[in-house]
Amino acid sequence: MATLLVFEFPSEGPFGDEAAKAYRGLAEDISGEPGLIWKVWTEDPDRKVAGGAYLFETGEQARAYTQKHSTRLAGFGITGIDVRSFEVNEALSAITRGR
Amino acid sequence: MATLLVFEFPSEGPFGDEAAKAYRGLAEDISGEPGLIWKVWTEDPDRKVAGGAYLFETGEQARAYTQKHSTRLAGFGITGIDVRSFEVNEALSAITRGR
Numbered sequence: 001m002a003t004l005l006v007f008e009f010p011s012e013g014p015f016g017d018e019a020a021k022a023y024r025g026l027a028e029d030i031s032g033e034p035g036l037i038w039k040v041w042t043e044d045p046d047r048k049v050a051g052g053a054y055l056f057e058t059g060e061q062a063r064a065y066t067q068k069h070s071t072r073l074a075g076f077g078i079t080g081i082d083v084r085s086f087e088v089n090e091a092l093s094a095i096t097r098g099r
Numbered sequence: 100m101a102t103l104l105v106f107e108f109p110s111e112g113p114f115g116d117e118a119a120k121a122y123r124g125l126a127e128d129i130s131g132e133p134g135l136i137w138k139v140w141t142e143d144p145d146r147k148v149a150g151g152a153y154l155f156e157t158g159e160q161a162r163a164y165t166q167k168h169s170t171r172l173a174g175f176g177i178t179g180i181d182v183r184s185f186e187v188n189e190a191l192s193a194i195t196r197g198r
Contacts, residue, residue: 002139004139004141004152006105006152008185015188016188017190019188019191020188020190020191023191024191024194027191027194027195028194030195031194031195031196036195036196037196038192038195038196038197039192039195039196039197040101040103040154040187040192040195040197040198041187041188041191041192041195041197042103042185042186042187042188043185043186043187043188044185044186051185053103053105053152053185053197055139086107086141086142086143086150086152087141087142087143088139088140088141088142089114089115089118089119089140089141089142091116091119092118092119092122092123092126092140093137093138093139093140095123095126095127095130096126096129096130096135096137096138096139096140097130097135097136097137097138098137098138098139098140098152099139
């Protein structure tokens with residue numbers, strides 16, 4: 001079953017165009033993640049947070065990525081990571097172009 | 100700027116295939132929402148919640164939908180609605196097929 005992940009964590013930046021430059025290589029790497037349908041990158045300089053929403057083909061792939069990405073973020077010195085996982089209704093999502 | 104919304108609210112169902120039948124017309128209506136790029140429908144029978152993630156072209160369209168959908172859910176007798184809004188980094192999201 002497709003699974004949606006929502007990550008959020010404290011960030012002092014970069015944001016916007018600077019983030020797009022700094023994280024381009026990371027984004028290219030993430031685009032090849034097994035089972036990843038898409039990732040939307042989120043950020044809020046006012047709240048000083050960044051994160052992302054991800055749609056994975058299966059719950060197992062979402063769990064594997066959660067482990068991998070949490071470890072990677074910790075390696076960047078990022079703590080206080082909030083991860084939420086949601087089961088997806090694929091039939092309804094197909095009608096609204098989400099799947 | 101593209102904006103991601105994440106809705107979640109208490110639900111006793113329907114879920115899964117029953118939800119797909121019950122909400123098909125609503126999904127078709129939502130698919131025509133101004134500025135909506137996609138909606139992913141979420142559900143969790145164990146936690147007794149349902150919701151959705153939405154990507155909108157602009158923050159203004161996301162805010163208009165938040166108002167409209169919150170009112171609609173209240174009309175269904177649904178309370179305790181949690182809505183989160185996230186700014187989207189479009190350049191990075193394009194690399195990961197999210198935009």
